[in-house]
Amino acid sequence: MFCNQCEQTARGTGCTAMGVCGKKPEVAALQDLLLHALKGLSLYAVEGRRVGVTDAGINKFSCEALFSTLTNVNFDPERFLPLINRCVEYRESLKAKVSAAGGKVDFSDPSASFKPAADIAGLIKQGEQAGLVTDHEADPDIQSLQQILVYGIKGVAAYADHAAILGQQDDSVYAFVQQGMAAIADKSLGLNDWVGLALKCGEVNLRVMELLDAGNTGTYGHPVPTGVPLGHKKGKCILVSGHDLKDLAELLKQTEGKGIYVYTHGEMLPTHGYPELKKYKHFYGHYGTAWQNQKKEFPNFPGAILMTTNCIQDPQAYLDNIFTTGLVGWPGARHVKNGDFGPVIEKALSMPGFESDEDKGSVMVGFARNAVMGVAGKVIDAVKSGDIKHFFLVAGCDGAKPGRNYYTEFVEKAPRDTVVLTLACGKFRFFDKQLGDIGGIPRLLDIGQCNDAYSAIQIAVALANAFNCGVNELPLSMILSWYEQKAVAILLTLLHLGIKNIRLGPSLPAFITPNVLNVLVQNFNIMPISTVEQDMAAILNK
Template sequence: MFCNQCEQTAHGIACDIAGVCGKNEDVAALQDALIHALQGLSYWAREAHRLDLRDEQIDILVLKGVFTTLTNVDFDPARLSELIREVVARREALAARVAAHGGGVPVGSDCLAFAPAVDDDALVDQGKALNLIESLDVDPDIRSLKQILLYGIKGICAYAEHASKFGQSDPVVIDFIHEALIALDTDGVSLEDGVALALKCGEVNLRAMELLDAGNTGHYGHPVPTQVPLGHRKNKCILISGHDLKNLETLLQQTEGKGIDVYTHGEMLPCHGYPELRKYPHFYGHYGTAWQNQRLELPAFPGPVLFTTNCIQRPASTYAQRVFTTGLVGWPGAQHVPEDDFSVVVEMALEMDGFTDYCDKGSVTTGFARNAVLGVADQVIDAVKAGAIKHFFLVGGCDGSRPGRNYYTEFVKQTPKDSVVLTLACGKFRFFNQDLGTIGGIPRLLDIGQCNDAYSAIQIAVALSEAFDCGVNELPLSMILSWYEQKAVSILLTLLYLGIKNIRLGPTLPAFITPNVLNYLVDAYQIQPITTPEADLQAILAL
């Protein structure tokens, strides 16, 4: 086993016995075999596109397949084995169809001839034998760039798969995924080619986030500032975690009028700001504060839990009887339910006690996406010109369990009172319930939304730069980002594609970036690791 795709990889090098995330070496091997199988399918899909034989179902399968290998999505060996075999079967069928129309692909690549074993244990052995990461390239710098590309497209596929549920797609996105998978299998990639592919990945991710934004806002309206209770009220209850708004809507529809309150967890918090979701009176509050959002203290929640996408930490197996997964998510011991039928979750909620009292733990405000912020743009601009707002900080990204993430809590606490903090993604749960006050009626802490709502943050930054007739890098705006998994990689690549400089990244730098690649990023974009809140704030405000 060799896996270094997340921030918490063992010893800062790689997980080689078991994943810090909880996956074992068999799951890691099957995920590698799945990527290998998808590379073979992409060769034929690219040729099919050239011949105008595009098969949208295959394109969706590739998105789902790549997304499945993202950290903490699917740890179920049986489901992974089934998916690998489906990918290879679709590869063979597509190859026959393309050949019948006079098409073909270059011969010689192992992924084109990959035949998964019938026996699951033997398939695991095949995955282990691939030695996927080491086989990407003999040159460590090229291998590093290919890993950046691989992890970047994993993030893209997460966003593109969600967007596809709303009918939002763009051939540009899936065509790049195919090209990237093929590039990973290609020898002779130069340093320049690798950098160009990484930046192209950032460009395509921007489009994927735009598609998802269009799907979310097109169906549920633009988020509006909304107060969300952190306590609970006396009633039956269900907790939903993840990122998938479509799954949340389905759950709200299927619990309507049944005496069940729906609580969000993790990155579902921003969903309270969408008008078409908040209209449900039983869509009540958010469960957990700060680090509890990621540890998910299940014993304290008296109802079933539904996971819709990857979460930072899998629930303990002792609670598995009331844990449900849906979509691509799969964990041994958890019951997987179809995305259009949550009846078993509802039935369990009705059987359990639920909350038997009322508890007021205050509230937080979410829903400051781009429309909400730009709706008061004149006030913001006037406050900047008057000197009431002197700096903006974007403090966002992923959360995790590694020590050092309290940096972000302390950083936000210490930001000057004449500054505004924009935040997004699950990293905000280190400080999302802090009261930073207001400036001229504008809250100093603005929750923009989920990780994919980096699109909103980018639009806000662009609008401010246009208002002040300067580039984004000339704005009094600093980005302090935390990363954990591959969606953060794709967002970082998007920021680099846009030419954003002076990003501070932590808690540690990616283990898959070699010194030479890091030096390039430092020279070209002035990326730097976080140090201490005090030192970083002093350096930022001195500029």
């Protein structure tokens, strides 16, 4: 196997024996084969659009299949067999339609005609032969840009899947996903073409995050500032992790009146700010911290655990009380489908639950764009008066690899006249810090999940408009941490918007070559984090 798609990849180059995430070589091979199959499907999808042939089922499937290959989503080899077979079935069906419409169907790329083996062992061998979906003969810089594009598209697909679940879709998103995957078979594209496709991925991801924001806020209301207990109540309990708001909403409905408290974990923390979710009295508090601490925290949770999207780690120590749903999979873990959480509820009722109340304080969430815009005048006045000197967006993914204490230290050392905006699970390095306020404006503002980067962008644009300047001229600095492919998509969105001077860590992606990095430095002044003291001085003294 070879996998370098996450920040924690072995030796900073790539996992070759087993994934640092726990992904086994056979799963890596099956994911590579699924990507290979998706490339072939995409060739016909792009040609189909040219001759007026589209298929809504294929569009949605493409994003679901891509999402299945993200870091920490699906570790179950059995789940990949139907995905690969469905992909080839869709390809052949689409091929026939395209041919009937007069389109091209004689593609030379092997992905356009490969036949899946009859069993998993055969599929694994095919995946090992296919390897990474990139052009194996291209020069390293082209391969680097292809990987940036593919990993960015995976992030787009994840957000598109979330949005589609809430009824928000845009055919242009699906068209780009298929265009990008098909482009890898085009050996005529040069360096500038791939740079253009990567930045286009960022543009499309902005649209996807807008769709998901519309789905979340249109269904559950705009988040409002809300205190979330970090302790627990005596009684039966269910813990929900991942990102999916609809799964949480359905669980809350199905547990109402059953004497079960529902708690969030990881990136579900911001859901406490949504009016249509917080109305449930048994939706109580938050348990634990970031995804990488599951093995320490989950064994102590005395109830059922539901994983809704990516983030799952090896649950062997608590396999009996963990459930997966959606695209998440782990061998041996019970999978529930179609929002039927009866087995999860039954398990929770059979477990002891918390024996007593516990008060561990609380944290504030709900500072998405509507909440911040509601006090925009106050914020602008504070900047003009000099009470607020600078804003830091300290955001992104958390992880187990050393170096992430930088973000804790950065927030702790941020001057008292600065405000910290945060989102995604990177916040768990400092989410419970008491930073005080500036004239009633909290110095630590939790904007939401990783996809709520859309809110952060809208806040930045509104401030720029208020001060009649560009975003790059604002007293705003972005200090970002990355881990997986949704973070790649968000970074491409920021680059598409022309955002410069981003500090990225704790290490740079292994799939970026020195020449590609040089392009990013020259055009966007993107830079690795150094020390807190050096970075803080450089930002505030410029």
